[in-house]
Amino acid sequence: MKNNLATNIRSLRKEKGLTQEQLAEVFRVTIGAVHKWEAGLSVPDISLLMEMADFFDVSLDVLVGFTVRDNRIGALAGRLRKMTDTQDPQGPQEAEKALKKYPNSFKIVYECAYLFRAFGLMFKINKEYCLRSIELYEKAISLISQSSDPNIDATTLYGDLATIYMAMGDYDKSLEIYKAHNAGYIFNDRIGHLLVSKKEYKEAESFLSYALVNQIGNMVNLISSKALCYAGKGDFEKAKEILDAGIKFNALFKKKGVLCFLDRIDCLYLTGIAYAELMLKNKDGAKDHLKKAKKKAEEFDAAPDFDARRERFVEIDEPCLAFDTTGETCIEGIESTIKLLESKELLKLWKSINT
Structure with a gap:
């Protein structure tokens, strides 16, 4: 608990135009005692405090400067x-x-x-x-x-x-x-880290791989939501940028020549970029991105495989399903995304391509 007694004695004394020596005479103490009060090195006893409050015409709590703290x-x-x-x-x-x-x-x-x-x-x-x-x-x-x-x-x-x-x-x-x-596997990464520290690499690999799959899924949700947020605010340049960043992020976890669930996600990102291009009055750019989305979707749908083990750095023994809720096929996922964006112009452009 803090109080402002030292500061208050000094300021009240000065308000009355008194020196430390004069104040000492008023209260029948030494100059040294007054100096210690004002320096915060000692405090007057209670009877003297009451006398001082009366002399300065203030209440005792104002003199001491103590404020009761809220201790709820x-x-x-x-x-x-x-x-x-x-x-x-x-x-x-x-x-x-x-x-x-x-x-x-x-x-x-x-x-x-x-x-x-x-x-x-x-x-x-x-x-x-x-x-x-x-x-x-x-x-x-x-x-x-x-x-x-x-x-x-x-x-x-x-x-x-x-x-x-x-x-x-x-x-x-x-x-x-x-x-x-480890409810919901939320500590997989930490468990894997500890197992590595204990040099138990085989078990660590399993926990870290599952953690990686979860983190990739979280990133997909984050980028998609961020892009929708930018689009909702009318900032289509940033929507394009973050979706492009998402495609580059996905590329880090793709095996060369192996189609995986992340290719399906790329189709949805490309559809989002097409929408942003359209809103920025770049119809040709929008058409190009929809064509890329369609080509990639057809490749994935020809041999769909949702096993996360097809992703790079995922090394586990048991199958691990990666999925989204946009549609059974990748083409349906694109159409579901277009419907979500509520753009008749984008839908019209898509129909002209997907004939």
Whole structure:
């Protein structure tokens, strides 16, 4: 808790036009005592503070300059997060105070766990803070039923917990936690990383390959959505750019001479570029891209194969299906994309090509 007593004594004294010596005479103390008050090295006793407040015609709380902080759970949690983000050195101390006040509040326990994790892992490992964070994450998991934050559940907490063990070098414990709580395969990449660290390459390859397939799928969704967002805002140049970037990204994961699911995705990207070209009054460009989409679609549809193992760097034993929901065939996917874009002109152009 902070107060502004030293500053207030000095400013109030000056407002009355008094020197430190004169103020000392008023309150029957030494000049040295006044100097210490104004330097924040000591404080007057309570009876003298009351006398001083009366002399300066202010209330005691105004003299001291103390403001009561909002210590309700929400406000306190917010202050703890700010201390974490700014690496405020008072953070750990304030966290312990908060835990004494609200020992069984999920929000407070979680914020303190997060704070100690950040302080424990930032720049160099602080074992004391890491162990405290582990203790608090375990408690937060037991209180998870209180959480109203849709971004936090037991799985995310276990993930944070495993991260701390990994940073501390306890790979076995970290791996145990990740594997036990790998819902939706969200920790495949981390499990693979740990297995590589343990030189268990064969098992690592499987987890990393599945993680790669998921990441490629995520990128497809991201690029498609970004392009639609740009188009919706009327920024067709950026829509073209990101779809072109998507085609180049896909190329990184294609095996030479082997058609794969990413070729089907390219057809959808090319259709999107055709739409952007059309909106930019470049009908010839739009037609060229639709022709490329049609040619690639016909090649894929001649021997469709959705097995992700046809993609580069995916090395797993079991079949792994990659799919989208735009249509059974690649040609149907193009037509579905045109329908989504609601462009009669693009549809007309497509019909002139696909006859």
